[in-house]
Amino acid sequence: MTATDDLNAFKAAARILTWLGATGRLTLPIDLDLVRQMLPDTPLGRGSVIKEPADLTWNASEGALVRNPENENEWGIFVNPRARPERRRFTIAHELGHFILHRPSQSSFLCDKESVYTGIDTLKQIEREADDFASNLLMPGDMLRERIAGKRIDFHLIGDLAKEFGVSLESMSIRIVKYTEQRAMLVYWDHGFLKYRWPSSNARKTCVRLRKTGDPQEPLSGTLAADNTVEQEWDGIDMLAKVWCTSEADEIKLRELKHTYTGGNRVLSLLLLESAAPRPYFRSGWEDDETRDTFDRFVDSGQLPVR
Ligand SMILES: [Zn+2]
Numbered sequence: 159m160t161a162t163d164d165l166n167a168f169k170a171a172a173r174i175l176t177w178l179g180a181t182g183r184l185t186l187p188i189d190l191d192l193v194r195q196m197l198p199d200t201p202l203g204r205g206s207v208i209k210e211p212a213d214l215t216w217n218a219s220e221g222a223l224v225r226n227p228e229n230e231n232e233w234g235i236f237v238n239p240r241a242r243p244e245r246r247r248f249t250i251a252h253e254l255g256h257f258i259l260h261r262p263s264q265s266s267f268l269c270d271k272e273s274v275y276t277g278i279d280t281l282k283q284i285e286r287e288a289d290d291f292a293s294n295l296l297m298p299g300d301m302l303r304e305r306i307a308g309k310r311i312d313f314h315l316i317g318d319l320a321k322e323f324g325v326s327l328e329s330m331s332i333r334i335v336k337y338t339e340q341r342a343m344l345v346y347w348d349h350g351f352l353k354y355r356w357p358s359s360n361a362r363k364t365c366v367r368l369r370k371t372g373d374p375q376e377p378l379s380g381t382l383a384a385d386n387t388v389e390q391e392w393d394g395i396d397m398l399a400k401v402w403c404t405s406e407a408d409e410i411k412l413r414e415l416k417h418t419y420t421g422g423n424r425v426l427s428l429l430l431l432e433s434a435a436p437r438p439y440f441r442s443g444w445e446d447d448e449t450r451d452t453f454d455r456f457v458d459s460g461q462l463p464v465r
Pocket residue numbers: 252256267268269270284285288
């Protein structure tokens with residue numbers, strides 16, 4: 159049990175943003191050092207001290223939050239020094255999330271990007287909560303919504319926003335897909351195989367489903383994702399939606415965007431689909447139920463698959 163039983167990741171981030179706003183310090187990128195220093199003066203961290211983040215000296219993790227064994231009120235944040243600055247920011251925000259939401263139940267948290275997938279269920283849950291906190295803190299929904307209203311979504315816009323908010327292109331892409339009213343899906347490929355896909359709410363309502371190639375899923379023939387001669391397509395190209403999706407009628411189109419990370423092994427595909435009427439979910443003809451169940455629980459909980 160925690161001192162913050164009624165608190166969740168979204169509410170905790172919202173309270174901090176409100177406090178920053180009330181003191182005229184709600185600016186972008188969110189000042190995590192300020193947040194760390196103000197927490198002990200707030201109900202979310204009263205009585206504790208969080209030391210300035212230090213470099214991790216072991217390789218296995220992206221970040222850690224550790225209680226000082228000799229002083230139970232003192233906590234230290236450790237971050238992978240080799241990570242990119244925006245990734246370090248996300249990790250620090252993630253560790254602050256553990257501090258606020260989980261510190262009564264554990265005295266150390268060793269975090270890596272994969273624990274959201276591979277840990278035991280309890281571990282996955284707290285990792286997702288910490289990611290969700292970080293996401294809500296670093297990319298405040300209201301500020302993001304006003305920036306994307308009426309704008310054409312492409313990786314130029316997402317890249318600009320990622321810079322302004324001090325987050326990775328991937329984190330911002332996930333957030334944009336969460337907030338857009340368009341039918342959209344973000345697909346992340348790792349070494350040629352699908353690692354996750356993230357549908358927008360209207361894509362879910364209209365049951366957008368990817369055409370399966372097998373398990374694990376590979377890029378589909380005829381898509382930019384499968385075309386190794388195209389590394390970047392930040393504006394997107396139009397194609398028939400059914401090239402990607404079993405769910406779409408013949409006339410529906412989509413715009414596919416592609417971002418390839420340095421090294422070429424990781425690819426983000428962003429699909430923006432034409433609108434279609436909502437429809438009920440049918441249990442046959444779509445992707446396998448297990449995938450849907452797992453993924454939808456994931457989305458329903460409002461968590462991010464990766465950071
Ligand atoms: Zn963690």
